Amino acid sequence: MRHIFRWLVRLTSAAIVLAVAATGLAYYLASHSLPDYTRSVAVEGLTADVEIVRDNSNVPHIFTRSDRDAFFGLGYVHAQDRLWQMMLLRRTAQGQLSEIFGTRTVETDTLLRRLDIYNLARASVEAQDARTRDALEAYAAGVNARIDEINRRSLGRGAPEFFLFDAALAPWQPADSIALIKLMALQLSGHLSEEVLRARTSLALEDADRLADILPDVPGEGIAALPDYASLAPGARRHAMAGGDGSGDFLWPVPARGLAGASNAWAAAPDRSAGGGTLLAGDPHLGFTAPSIWYLARMQLSSGGVIGGTIPGIPAIMVGRSETLGWSITSSYLDDQDLHLEELNPDNPQEYRTPDGWKAFRTRRSIVKINDAAPITLTLRWTENGPVLPGSSFDLGTITPEGHVMSLSWTALSSSDTSMSAAIALMHAPDVDAALEASELYIAPSQNLTVIDDGRIAMKVIGAMPARDPRHQSRGRLPAPGWIAENRWQGRLPYADNPEFVAPEGGIVGNTNNKVIDRPFPNHMSYAWGDSQRIMRWQAMMQGRAVHTRDSFIEAQLDTVSPAARTLLPLIGADLWFTGEAAPEGTPERRRQRALELLADWNGEMNEHLPEPLIYAAWLRALQDRLIRDDLGPLAGEFDHVEPLFIERVFRDVDGAAAWCDVRQSAAEETCTDTARQALDDALVWIDETFGTALESLRWGDAHEATHDHPVLGEVPLLRYFVNIRQSTSGGDFTLQRGRTAGRGPQPFLNVHGAGYRGVYDFGDPDSSVFIISTGQSGHFLSRHYDDLGQLWRRGEYIPMSLDPELARAASVGVTRLTAE
Template sequence: MRKILIWVAVSLLVIIAVVGAGVLWYRSASQPQIDGQLQLSGLASPVDIVRDKNGIPHIYAASPGDAYFALGFVHAQDRLWQLEMHRRIPAGRIAEILGEKAMPTDRFLRTLGVRRNAEQIYARLAPEARAMLQSYAAGINAYRATRKGPLPPEFVLTGTADPEEWQPADSIAWQTMMAWDLGANWTQELLRMRLAQRLSLTQINEFLAPYPGERPLVTADYTNFYRKLAGVTNELDAVAQIAPPSYVDGMGSNNWALAGSRTSSGKPLLANDPHLGLTAPSLWYLAHLSAPGLNVIGATIPGLPVVVLGRNDRIAWGFTNTAPDVQDLYIERVRRDNPRQYQTPQGWSDFKTRTETIKVKGQADVRLEARETRHGPVISGALPVLDKAPLESKEYVIAFAWTALRPDDLTLQAGLYLNKARNWQEFVNAAKDFGAPQQSIAYADVDGNIGLLAPGRVPIRKKENDLKGLVPAPGWDSRYDWDGFIPFSGLPRQYNPASGQVMTANQKIVDDGYPYFITSEWSLPYRAHRINDLLVVKPKHDLDSFAAIQRDDLSPAVNDLLPILLQVKVDDNRSRQAMELLGKWDGHMAADRPEPLIATAWLRELSRQIFADEVGEDLFKEYWEYRNIQQAMLNVLRNKDGQSRWCLKIASPSAARTAQQASAADSQACQALLPVALRTALDELETRYGEDMREWRWGRAHVAVSSHRPFGKVSGLSRLFNIEVPTSGDTFSVNAGRNSPRDEAAPFANHHGAGLRALYDLGDFENSRFMISTGQSGNVFSPLYANLAERWAKAEYLPMPTAREKVEEGRLGSLRLEP
């Protein structure tokens, strides 16, 4: 028996040793070559790629084409799986590698036709832009053809073969998906359509609160019409569940620039921190391209051949999302006796149709008939219409109009010209090609100029459009058709304003006299007001003061509500302890404090107590993180226009509020909810974090989760691939970190933040600073996979010089690519 045990033990040790050796080999063999020389076809001249001490590639080439080639090469070296996903997602080809669970999303994206439209865009680009895309694709494909060693682990775990050749249209398609992330406001039309099943128009306008100081847009009362279309609404809701996620509801990005009159150096400074969903690896990849006529450094996106956010030798720029209303849903009436036709203002017209074949791993191919109307693709056809569907689901379909689904969208071309722009006029000329998504771009140059421009296609809606683009419109009525786009000369613009300052934080950027409609759903101006306060309090700024603003974690939204919360009368010791802590708190969402957690949990529960009975528990949870629910709650608690009636409980979730109930509403109803919501919130926090609330920590709950695609939610793999780090801030702080209240498992976790931070010194560009949220590598076994995460959480920065002698100091490697 003893010999058997010894044999078993030795065998286990051998197995462990073999596995360990295999992992060590894989860890090493799957890393890219960063030193030495490689001979590659597709280059015109040698290129040097110097990776600095943080793994950032600095590309020194003899021509821009070779520089774009090398950027494609390093993207493939470090982010091959990310590139694979960026190629497959817009093409609707995820089910090929992930199986049936991904097939519904593939159906949706095939229905949209993003990849098909990208091919049409490519044909319309200027020759220089096509050449750039071809060079970049050649660089990716050169890595594919010459790489040695195993593929990254995602390819192994999903059983994915070697990636296919990258095509120029793949880059354009991914740029369109970035526009999707930043412009998918069609879900707000769906939300209003769903709310119309339960609420009056007045209630909808209160729940979807208007921008502070404004009244709701005056529209026709659409509620009765949509109650007749409950089946269509439910079908469209099912489609929304399979659509790729977007981040508009919780968007938060900041940029600002000061003229030299307000800086210590006498030259402009510019700051930018765009916020998107946090991913592992980061969406952003830092890089530097140097070639004759091109010296640009900053944040790239794998799949795109340009520096999206950064600076060259003359100018710096930074984006925030303008979030215009550039998507409309149209209810199209199908001809009863001929379902291949739909109604137009001129009569019946044939749907445009095409057949898509979706390959599904381990299963037979799925055929999809995609239809299109004069407004756009029929997205309600993204899911099979069941035989048992209500009659109106067959009599009506929903078409989708979107500015990014046009064959003349030249946004990627704008990026090429922006990288080379030398002054304000060249910057403006580059922006003329910018189609989607519309961005508010802060600008500064070495000559001392600052500016702001919001380029992009924004549709003009007719004066007789009594729905204002807020809800799905009858497609057969020409009143609701778009009437062109805001002319480029009419888009928001500032140049050297007298204030010496430009700044955007997704707030309303036009005054009441602006002649065009951009959106009625600007983000609340909390971050904008806070940034402005911090800018004006100091007469002269430098990069350190700009950095302090970027890491500012005060929550003005919480401070707006805190005085109301602190008026509550409580009668239990635990609530008194919480009130005592909050009474001494200044509203900073610090990671090492309990108060931010108490306040956030209380407000989360209070919003549910106020709205869920009218809206419906399930629907409310889906839209719990709607960006203006904070304003709606503030209006209710302040009893604006009698809105405290929302605090009264209705008889049942489906019952309509009566006039008698509404007239009985007063602020006492809300006061009664406050202690109830506090006790419920404290119960939850105690269950999650223990009985001693003084030991609770916001950072433990508000951990930033950079989620991997597709393993971020796969048990057993998420711990390996996700990157988690405690963070401060909240949705409305300058250092924004949005949590998802509807996530019952982790309602306070940070899923949406400043994946990139950048500070630019126009007096000495080499002093500029950058940081991304994970690391440069997408290989989980690389030391550069998560090495920046903790520094990012602390709002620290990396220097990114362009001078080669500085780059060479402490470099990780220098690779020469030879033709």
């Protein structure tokens, strides 16, 4: 026995030693790829030396004598800090993820191949102006200089992830950067999904009034009645089939409904500014990741200094300011996607119907290579309306009649996309007029550009606006027969038709993804908008002051009061407040009464430390599910976020909307008060099972954690504790400090989508301008700059946004000098 014990001790000791050695080796290999920010590097491709000063927040300030060398420097610093992220985004756009991740990403690769984004990007390189092509080539040279340095000096392959995944790292090309803009367009476009959902819901609900309830139009001038989808697509079945799109696929690039894009931006003219200069606040919203999609940088161009938020892989300051101009962007919700039903020739399925008869599909074969599996050969097909998408994507199979396929028209599917040229020109624009003129080149994704110079403010919708025929059968709201000429796009509307607001009389302009303009079809912008609630709070905060300051703009940017909560709680609780008989402690009735007492005294602030936001959110979620589940069946799961306009219509009984409160399958006739009470009980049971604590001890922030998760390593045991960044946060779906919830799964209130970048620019005192991102500058999880800005972001703090070189050099974390070989 003693002999066995001795050997067990020896084996255990050996295992511990091996584990420690393996951990040490892993750390050594991973840490070897940490960039050294204080050194000189001789590189090819420069015309003069480049100095890169990293301030104490690790924001690189790039100083050189030419624009070309400045873009070279930007490519170099992006590759220093975010090489893995850049490679992953490029492979996504190329449809080549499966070469690394195997079968888990086949659906993702298949979709990107069918959209043909990368080939369209390659074709678009020649469409750029000379200055932009020069910037793209210089940027690519900078990225490649860093890759070459990694290979020559054995710098840990550039990032720890490259040790875990055997990914060949091809040189960066100008087309790669254009492809990333197109990939961003895919991640910011939601009208395709809206069309599919409206079609599916139309098939499930035969009453047009009920369809108007659950998919309401933002209040404003109404539109003419539309046909239901069954009349447009004979053979489509009236049912509520559960969907099965690729949204569960690993690294699926298409956002879930409600997460396609958001953002806030507002500006004040000098006469509405206490400092006498223009003001601009902007916070674009995207899905959270670790690291953030945003990367802060400053460049010295021939036109002057420019500083703000970049996206690694794209050589442009996407949001930020120069010495004379400030700009930010918000999702415009322009309807820039249309689905078309394409009828197959019953005698030859390789042909489809057009207004002029049958025509052969344009086809091409594409091979998807798969790690540890046989390759797949796809046959890509295009019609005159656009690429053909499979029924397995976007739930298209649930609405496509037999003998038909679905094609997509989308402004981003352009082979002469000059959006990159617009981004480069914007950085050089000296004033508002030049900025608006430069943005005519912008194609997709459509955005609201809010811009200021030292004396004027403006907002304009930028991006190509499809021209539709006034006789379009569905007005772009539903998939329509592609063989009918009136349903096809008629080109692009003139840029002058894009809505714009220049030097408004009130001195304030802004956007929260709300309805921008109400023009009749076909010159409208959209029937689906991203916000009907935040705009009300924004209006109150802007008009509540005669003049604004940088700090008042920050206050609005960080505001967490929910106008939806203030509107809906008095409606759904109208017959429940302070009613009911006395109930003993520990009973469901007593718990319901206590919840109502808390909510009655609450002001609607979605503060992370309060219990009321969690009770409210759980109640509204349970209420909407009770209202729609019996009518929509499995389709109810697609409505995973509360729609305030729907709840308000039901409880105000607009056009008979109170009918949703009655459960059709039950013999009794339920009232809206009954449903509200039952939903509150449902919510309290869920809260008790999930959090198991007294109502007063609940914290909204425990449920509303911001999920800055690593897109690849975030679910790997043990590693996830190092690579994921989780933060308790305030805000919610309908607050100006927006923290969009997941909507699904066991943790439906996780904060998954919000302001990864915030900036406030004050041209009355430019060096007092501030900005922040939600994680850190580095994509290396062993770097102290991986999450150092995240806690500032969570607390609503910012870092200075200055173009003063001496401020950058003060307490810098390093200076890199690139010298020409």
